[in-house]
Amino acid sequence: MELSEALEVCRSVISLANREGVEAEVFLLKRDLKSIRITSNEIVEAQNIVEEGAAIRVARNGSIGLSATNTLQHDSIENAFISALRMAKSSTRIPNWSGLPTQLPTSQESIVLNSYDEELASKSPDEIAELSLEMLRHVNGHSSSSCALTSVLMALFEEFSIFNSNGLEHLAEPSTILYSRIIVEAKEAAECHTAMKQFCSRRLADFNPESAVEEVARSATQVLHLPKRRISKSKSDVILSPQRIHSIPSSSHGCG
Amino acid sequence: MDLDSLECIAHEAVDYALSREAKYVDARIQHEEGAGFVVSGGEVEEGGSASLTGMGVRVIVDGAWGFCSTDNGLSKLNVKERVDRAIKLARKSSERIISPVEMAATKVTHTRVKGPNSDFIPMEDFTLASILEPARECDRRVRSLRGEIQTSSLSFTVGRFIQTFANSDGSLITQAYSGFLGTIYVVASSSGVSEYYPHDFGGLGYYEKFLDDDLPVLAERIARKACQLTRSRTLQKTATFQTVVMDPHFAALWVHETLGHPLEADRLLGGRGDPQNAPWTYKVFGNKVASEFFSLLDDPSVETPAWHRYDDEGVEARKKPLITNGVIKGCIHNRETAAAFRVEPNGGARSPSYHFTPMPRMSNTYIKPGDWALDEIIEDTREGIYVVGGMTPLVDSRAYEWRISAKEAYIVAKGEVKEMLRDIILSGVTPDFLISLDAIGEDLQIAITPDCGKGSPIQMLPVGNGGPTIRGKAYVGGAE
Numbered sequence: 230m231e232l233s234e235a236l237e238v239c240r241s242v243i244s245l246a247n248r249e250g251v252e253a254e255v256f257l258l259k260r261d262l263k264s265i266r267i268t269s270n271e272i273v274e275a276q277n278i279v280e281e282g283a284a285i286r287v288a289r290n291g292s293i294g295l296s297a298t299n300t301l302q303h304d305s306i307e308n309a310f311i312s313a314l315r316m317a318k319s320s321t322r323i324p325n326w327s328g329l330p331t332q333l334p335t336s337q338e339s340i341v342l343n344s345y346d347e348e349l350a351s352k353s354p355d356e357i358a359e360l361s362l363e364m365l366r367h368v369n370g371h372s373s374s375s376c377a378l379t380s381v382l383m384a385l386f387e388e389f390s391i392f393n394s395n396g397l398e399h400l401a402e403p404s405t406i407l408y409s410r411i412i413v414e415a416k417e418a419a420e421c422h423t424a425m426k427q428f429c430s431r432r433l434a435d436f437n438p439e440s441a442v443e444e445v446a447r448s449a450t451q452v453l454h455l456p457k458r459r460i461s462k463s464k465s466d467v468i469l470s471p472q473r474i475h476s477i478p479s480s481s482h483g484c485g
Numbered sequence: 486m487d488l489d490s491l492e493c494i495a496h497e498a499v500d501y502a503l504s505r506e507a508k509y510v511d512a513r514i515q516h517e518e519g520a521g522f523v524v525s526g527g528e529v530e531e532g533g534s535a536s537l538t539g540m541g542v543r544v545i546v547d548g549a550w551g552f553c554s555t556d557n558g559l560s561k562l563n564v565k566e567r568v569d570r571a572i573k574l575a576r577k578s579s580e581r582i583i584s585p586v587e588m589a590a591t592k593v594t595h596t597r598v599k600g601p602n603s604d605f606i607p608m609e610d611f612t613l614a615s616i617l618e619p620a621r622e623c624d625r626r627v628r629s630l631r632g633e634i635q636t637s638s639l640s641f642t643v644g645r646f647i648q649t650f651a652n653s654d655g656s657l658i659t660q661a662y663s664g665f666l667g668t669i670y671v672v673a674s675s676s677g678v679s680e681y682y683p684h685d686f687g688g689l690g691y692y693e694k695f696l697d698d699d700l701p702v703l704a705e706r707i708a709r710k711a712c713q714l715t716r717s718r719t720l721q722k723t724a725t726f727q728t729v730v731m732d733p734h735f736a737a738l739w740v741h742e743t744l745g746h747p748l749e750a751d752r753l754l755g756g757r758g759d760p761q762n763a764p765w766t767y768k769v770f771g772n773k774v775a776s777e778f779f780s781l782l783d784d785p786s787v788e789t790p791a792w793h794r795y796d797d798e799g800v801e802a803r804k805k806p807l808i809t810n811g812v813i814k815g816c817i818h819n820r821e822t823a824a825a826f827r828v829e830p831n832g833g834a835r836s837p838s839y840h841f842t843p844m845p846r847m848s849n850t851y852i853k854p855g856d857w858a859l860d861e862i863i864e865d866t867r868e869g870i871y872v873v874g875g876m877t878p879l880v881d882s883r884a885y886e887w888r889i890s891a892k893e894a895y896i897v898a899k900g901e902v903k904e905m906l907r908d909i910i911l912s913g914v915t916p917d918f919l920i921s922l923d924a925i926g927e928d929l930q931i932a933i934t935p936d937c938g939k940g941s942p943i944q945m946l947p948v949g950n951g952g953p954t955i956r957g958k959a960y961v962g963g964a965e
Contacts, residue, residue: 264941264942270581272578272581273550274550274842275549275550275552275575275578276552276553276574277553277554277571277574278553278554278840278841279554279556279567280556280840281555282556293531293532294532294533295531295532295533296535297533297537298536299536299537299556300538305536308536309534309536312534313533313534316520316532317532319529319532319617320530320531320532321529321530353573354570354574354577355573358574358577358578362580362581365581381941383941383942410941
């Protein structure tokens with residue numbers, strides 16, 4: 230659905246709110262996620278998830294009700310508004326409620342700077358798959374040790390619009406994210422080692438599949454040739470690399 | 486949207502993909518309505534509702550998978566456009582394919598089924614009025630205890646779901662069910678010690694009985710426990726190896742992390758390329774790993790939010806023996822892993838919505854009860870620790886070593902439950918702990934995990950896990 234059509238449908242919420250004497254806000258979101266998973270040097274999953282929907286927040290005498298729908302048609306939006314209003318009627322009043330905002334807390338044109346890359350947003354699902362294949366080609370050409378790649382490459386485009394009955398209006402704010410988790414496994418005789426790297430950027434230009442794969446493959450291969458030592462358990466000072474620090478919150482506060 | 490329309494769209498998607506030379510296609514359409522509240526201190530903090538409809542289409546073209554999902558406007562044009570995207574992705578993937586996708590055969594099914602107790606909850610009846618009084622009753626009971634309660638919160642969500650599945654084998658299956666999920670927690674504080682005590686719950690069908698009868702009792706119980714915990718001591722951090730008795734809820738979390746996930750077939754296949762990180766079950770599949778009185782099952786017919794009659798690939802769900810008399814006998818399959826194992830698919834493919842491709846997932850995974858009464862287990866324990874309720878799990882990528890904190894713990898001495906302990910953590914090595922099990926209780930209970938996560942993009946699903954009280958040996962440490 231084109232943004233103009235979706236906005237036209239959602240604007241009816243504002244007139245419904247005015248008629249009911251309540252405040253209302255619409256958050257309209259479109260997400261397009263392309264995700265390619267490579268395991269053992271082949272693409273095993275290629276997904277394109279397209280999400281589109283609206284969330285409505287109704288404020289009635291300082292009590293809030295929320296509702297969401299992903300069917301952007303007049304009757305569905307109206308039902309969502311009625312549902313949010315019903316929720317607001319039963320919710321507790323927020324102390325010192327000063328109303329829905331009248332303007333965004335920034336004068337910038339874009340709320341988050343440098344968060345959008347048009348080139349990345351315009352990539353089709355099969356172009357993202359092609360980027361994954363490029364990573365594979367670099368792994369295969371890397372070294373004499375047998376290397377296998379397991380990776381997830383995800384490209385996300387989001388666009389949101391927000392407007393309310395107090396005149397706030399911010400339309401079509403886009404953002405992009407490119408995320409990749411690369412695991413390279415190096416094998417030599419009976420020895421096998423893996424190395425992993427995660428990558429996240431807003432822009433396609435910051436992603437260099439060749440160097441990303443090269444770095445991980447080199448790290449996996451290096452471990453193959455290290456002398457074997459057994460260390461007994463003891464208390465010791467430790468120095469954590471930024472990568473290890475990064476993994477601590479996700480391990481101790483759950484994955485995802 | 487009525488059932489006929491949903492089924493018609495699913496058919497159209499399948500037919501169109503076949504006309505575009507897909508070798509296999511399945512379409513899943515889901516309509517979901519839900520509403521929920523968060524009530525804290527007897528007042529509603531948040532209330533919201535959602536109505537979601539959408540479709541996911543999966544195709545095999547030239548031996549490779551392609552998938553696309555959409556959620557706004559299931560018009561003919563939109564459906565075709567999404568099918569085209571899935572086909573394009575499959576074609577691209579097929580450029581780099583080592584072994585073409587193979588799926589195990591399954592029965593073609595035409596049916597419409599309803600979940601147990603699932604005459605639909607009229608969503609318009611699920612208003613604050615229906616939950617506020619029971620929630621306030623919970624709060625009254627929590628606050629009547631003492632001044633130690635810092636905060637309490639109840640989140641409660643109900644939903645009703647219609648899922649239509651059609652595939653190019655000719656299956657057309659529609660399942661409809663409704664259910665509820667929630668979490669209640671209490672934070673108590675005394676003399677500088679704060680204790681957080683959460684409890685997840687969920688069920689199928691109507692929720693009134695649970696709200697009116699069970700929830701206030703549950704709230705009072707966990708509030709009492711949280712208060713008692715603040716006045717309890719803990720053990721030293723340095724862990725000691727001892728006899729441990731796990732209650733059914735602690736056992737549930739242990740089963741989930743150390744046996745459930747490692748017996749999902751895609752993980753057993755070594756992540757297809759990362760055998761070093763394959764679960765501990767990989768090397769011992771088909772072997773004896775526990776004594777003969779230990780058996781583990783996965784059963785989607787248990788009436789929890791993980792219930793399903795057909796999985797998300799249209800395969801009839803069934804009880805799956807995973808460990809029988811101590812021997813690993815099977816695992817949880819989707820059609821692709823079943824083909825790799827050369828076995829019949831067993832209906833274990835699940836996904837949280839049409840936005841995700843199904844993968845092997847637990848439904849209700851539990852230890853088969855034995856014949857020990859709880860009292861007998863305690864009386865038979867000379868010295869040890871009794872843990873009640875699992876809190877936070879931590880396992881390595883192979884689920885070989887585990888570490889789980891307990892909500893409550895007690896010293897067991899000379900066959901009696903004695904002093905309460907707080908902040909106790911159990912740890913161990915999975916195969917060693919399995920071998921050490923010497924008592925399996927008769928008191929089976931299934932606990933709800935509302936948000937088990939797997940995959941990338943991550944897929945969050947409710948699962949049931951459980952067991953009876955069990956006794957084995959593990960490391961026990963505290964927070965001192």
